[in-house]
Amino acid sequence: MIRPVRLSPLDLLDVGLLGIRTRRMRAAFSALGIAIGIATTALVTGVPAASQAALLRELSTLGTNSLQVMAQPGTDPPRLPAESVAMVQRIGPVTVASAVANTHTLVRRNDRTDARDGSGLTVLAARLDLPQAINATVRSGRWLDPVTERFPTVVLGSVAATRLGFADLPAAGGPAPMVIIGDRWFTVVGILAATPLSPDIDRSVLVGWEAARSQLRFDGHPTVIYVQCREPAIETVRAVLPATVSPEQPGQVVVTRPSDALAAKRATEGTFSALLLGLAAVALLVGGIGVANTMVIAVWERRTEIGLRRALGAHRGQIRAQFLTESAALAALGGVAGTLVGLAATAAYAIGQGWPVVVPLPATLVGLGGAVVVGVVAGVYPSIRAARLTPTEALAST
Numbered sequence: 001m002i003r004p005v006r007l008s009p010l011d012l013l014d015v016g017l018l019g020i021r022t023r024r025m026r027a028a029f030s031a032l033g034i035a036i037g038i039a040t041t042a043l044v045t046g047v048p049a050a051s052q053a054a055l056l057r058e059l060s061t062l063g064t065n066s067l068q069v070m071a072q073p074g075t076d077p078p079r080l081p082a083e084s085v086a087m088v089q090r091i092g093p094v095t096v097a098s099a100v101a102n103t104h105t106l107v108r109r110n111d112r113t114d115a116r117d118g119s120g121l122t123v124l125a126a127r128l129d130l131p132q133a134i135n136a137t138v139r140s141g142r143w144l145d146p147v148t149e150r151f152p153t154v155v156l157g158s159v160a161a162t163r164l165g166f167a168d169l170p171a172a173g174g175p176a177p178m179v180i181i182g183d184r185w186f187t188v189v190g191i192l193a194a195t196p197l198s199p200d201i202d203r204s205v206l207v208g209w210e211a212a213r214s215q216l217r218f219d220g221h222p223t224v225i226y227v228q229c230r231e232p233a234i235e236t237v238r239a240v241l242p243a244t245v246s247p248e249q250p251g252q253v254v255v256t257r258p259s260d261a262l263a264a265k266r267a268t269e270g271t272f273s274a275l276l277l278g279l280a281a282v283a284l285l286v287g288g289i290g291v292a293n294t295m296v297i298a299v300w301e302r303r304t305e306i307g308l309r310r311a312l313g314a315h316r317g318q319i320r321a322q323f324l325t326e327s328a329a330l331a332a333l334g335g336v337a338g339t340l341v342g343l344a345a346t347a348a349y350a351i352g353q354g355w356p357v358v359v360p361l362p363a364t365l366v367g368l369g370g371a372v373v374v375g376v377v378a379g380v381y382p383s384i385r386a387a388r389l390t391p392t393e394a395l396a397s398t
Contacts, residue, residue, distance in 0.1 A: 034334030035341065038371050042342020042364065049358040050350035065095075065234055066134075066197060068256040069225040069241055079221035080253070084245040085127070088225060091244060093233035098133035099222035100124040100204070103212055105182045107205045109164050119163045123181055124204045124223075125212035126155075133226035134198040141169040141190030148189055149208025152215050154179065155190040157202040166191060179205065184215055198226070289378070296385070320384060324376055331375020335368045 069088070071080055079101070081087075088097040103125055106118035130136065131143055143155060156166060166177055169191060177188045186207065195201045212218035225245070229237045238257070242250035343359060350357045 031330050031334035031337065034331050034371055034375065035338035038335045038338030038368070039342035039345070040338075041370075042339050043345050045360050045364075046343060046346030046358065047349055049360045050346065050353075050355040053356045053358045065228050065231040067227040067229070067234065067238055067241065069227060069245055070223065070254050072252045072254050079219075079223060080225065080245055082220040082222075085222060085225055087244050088227060088241065091229070091237055091240065093230040093237050094227055095230065096129060096133045096228040097225060098127045098130045099225045100126050100130065100201075100206070101209075101212070101218060101221060101223045103181075103207065103216045103218050105216055107160075107164070108180045111180050119160075120203065121160045121163060122200070122204045123216070124201075124206050125209050125216070125218050126206040127209050130206070130226070131192075133228055134195055134201060136195045136198070136201065137193045138190050139168075139193040141188070143190055144206070144208045150210045150214070151208070152184060152186040152211055153189045153208065154181070154186045155192060155206045156188060157192050157204045157206070158194045159202040160205050161191045181205070181207070182216060186215075200224075285374075316388070324380070327378055328372050328375045331371045331378070332368075335371030338371075339364060339368060 069080070069084075080099075085097055085099045088094060101124060103123045105123045106116070107121050107123050108115070108117065108119075126144070128144060128146065128149060131138070138155070139158065141155070144153065156164065161167070164179060166188060169177065169188065178185050179188060180186070192201065192206075207216065209218075209220075213220060227237070227241070238255050241255045242253040245253050343364070346359075347357045
């Protein structure tokens, strides 16, 4: 009994690629179908992913990882323990913790204005890391530093600067403007831009923590603590803040709830994930139908080749493997080309919109793997149909 010759994987690949090598134009058009499908997959996953990244970045600026801690209203005096900021900083997920404290003094433009008119502004003692905790930026001048925080210098919030009559600070070398707090003169060294997350800061005059102690008789107890932490842990941090700030009386501490933008951000993440999966599935289905149609036509046109191979001893399994390999190869070639085109189009569109360029690596790898799987599945029926042809049927139909 003559045993059929077994094809090695390399031989099988060579036979499977024979149709692609000999019919290059047809193979190119066949791969184009799956390429369009995979390019669509890359595009419809990449563009929403870039849009999602831009949206999430915008939502993150709305304080999705920020909390505020303050004394319970009605507490007399409404203040927190002096060591509370350092205690909050020791919480693992906390990245920044800073504080301000009300000095209960009035600020005036000069000593000729009514001593009882503070223009509706609040004089706050501020720690040096406050801008990082509230995402504040300096519009003019500079923020306090370890040197200036010890001297009678102030930084104005955006509204405070307008009410006191300061649009901008003079250029370097010019005379620095001054304001009077209580009965002492303070030099204005900076003006903050608007802080949407902390509107109270906009209406405040900020004095260095140490200068407030020495110049305004500040006792060192913060009024409000600003906290930023890792976003996934924000609920956990919020739960432990009262006992951390005031272990003896946690009920006297109020912690703001997370920004509504956090819920919107998480809902956006879930919605986009479902959308991406749906679009990718549709695109792959379209590409698979194109490969299946191509392989059915290939079997019909290559009946003579099939009959000749069967007459020379090729068994049905080898015929099936040949067409499955060709189908998978076409899908893989189309998948690679489509992925490159889709990623390039996605990058161009994202750059044009000013979005961050996001390459959804899992979706890209799934798209490539899915292309091969779809190609194999699409080639199952054509390969079975080719294997069922007997040599006489295949040769007689030519």
